[in-house]
Amino acid sequence: MRWDELFADLSGRAAQAEREDLEAEVADRALRDAAEVGxxxxxxxxxxxxxxxxxxxxxxxxxxxxxxxxxxxxxxxxxxxxxxxxxxxxxxxxxxxxxxxxxxxxxxxxxxxxxxxxxxxxxxxxxxxxxxxxxxxxxxxxxxxxxxxxxxxxxxxxxxxxxxxxxxxxxxxxxxxxxxxxxxxxxxx
The missing domain is CATH 2.30.30.600 (SH3 type barrels.)
Incomplete structure (x- = not known):
């Protein structure tokens, strides 16, 4: 049971890190796109x-x-x-x-x-x-x-x-x- 909890925790952390990376990339692209607009x-x-x-x-x-x-x-x-x-x-x-x-x-x-x-x-x-x-x-x-x-x-x-x-x-x-x-x-x- 402890191994299942450990793997679930690691999987959750990895998914959270992936979401944060994606949100940071989207925010960065939005800033770059806005900088191109006259x-x-x-x-x-x-x-x-x-x-x-x-x-x-x-x-x-x-x-x-x-x-x-x-x-x-x-x-x-x-x-x-x-x-x-x-x-x-x-x-x-x-x-x-x-x-x-x-x-x-x-x-x-x-x-x-x-x-x-x-x-x-x-x-x-x-x-x-x-x-x-x-x-x-x-x-x-x-x-x-x-x-x-x-x-x-x-x-x-x-x-x-x-x-x-x-x-x-x-x-x-x-x-x-x-x-x-x-x-x-x-x-x-």
């Missing part, structure tokens, strides 16, 4: 609204429509009664903090698993549709006429703040480096 992936997984505070202190609230590793696209509510929602492209580098972001994540890669950088997201806005380009210095209204590796050109209108800069004549082209970009917002035609 915050834009979490915004993309959020079903409700998120609030993003930009570097200028302003807030954008809306639902995430799409995201890349370095940008998010929100359907943001427009202030004012009856105004339709608008789409706002926000570079990840322009966000100071985010609220309401889901704990879980979705991959932000496009077709074929390739990343979709900010450059491609801005390039999708290229054309005659009017936009409001918000920068750290001022806002510029017009159309995106050109998208370079690290900048975009806005043409067709003066800066949003009248008299804010020299060379603000209608038809002038304003070049905005991506590093200064806070958001690009679609405007009603």
């Amino acid at each position: 915050w834009t992936q979490r915004v993309l997984a959020t079903r409700g609204e998120v609030a993003l505070q930009l570097l200028d202190g302003g807030w954008l609230v809306g639902r995430c429509l799409d995201a890349g590793d370095d940008w998010v696209l929100l359907r943001a509510a427009t202030p004012g009664a009856g105004a339709p929602p608008r789409q706002v492209l926000v570079p990840a580098a322009a966000v100071a903090l985010a609220r309401g972001v889901e704990r879980f994540s979705l991959p932000t890669a496009g077709a074929g698993g390739r990343p979709r950088p900010l450059l491609l997201a801005v390039r999708a806005l290229l054309g005659p549709e009017p936009v409001l380009v918000r920068t750290r210095a001022q806002d510029v209204r017009g159309c995106i006429a050109r998208v370079g590796r690290d900048h975009l050109d806005v043409s067709g209108g003066p800066p949003a703040a009248a008299g804010a800069s020299p060379g603000g004549a209608r038809g002038a082209v304003t070049t905005v480096p991506f590093g200064a970009l806070l958001s690009v917002e679609e405007l009603p035609g």
Whole structure:
């Protein structure tokens, strides 16, 4: 009888040690997996609204429509009664903090698993549709006429703040480096 108790005790200890090892491995994998997740992936997984505070202190609230590793696209509510929602492209580098972001994540890669950088997201806005380009210095209204590796050109209108800069004549082209970009917002035609 003593041998049966001894073997049962040893078997129980071995099973307990195995469970503890498995739990430690699962916890370690969870930490490693969490370390691989970008915050834009979490915004993309959020079903409700998120609030993003930009570097200028302003807030954008809306639902995430799409995201890349370095940008998010929100359907943001427009202030004012009856105004339709608008789409706002926000570079990840322009966000100071985010609220309401889901704990879980979705991959932000496009077709074929390739990343979709900010450059491609801005390039999708290229054309005659009017936009409001918000920068750290001022806002510029017009159309995106050109998208370079690290900048975009806005043409067709003066800066949003009248008299804010020299060379603000209608038809002038304003070049905005991506590093200064806070958001690009679609405007009603």
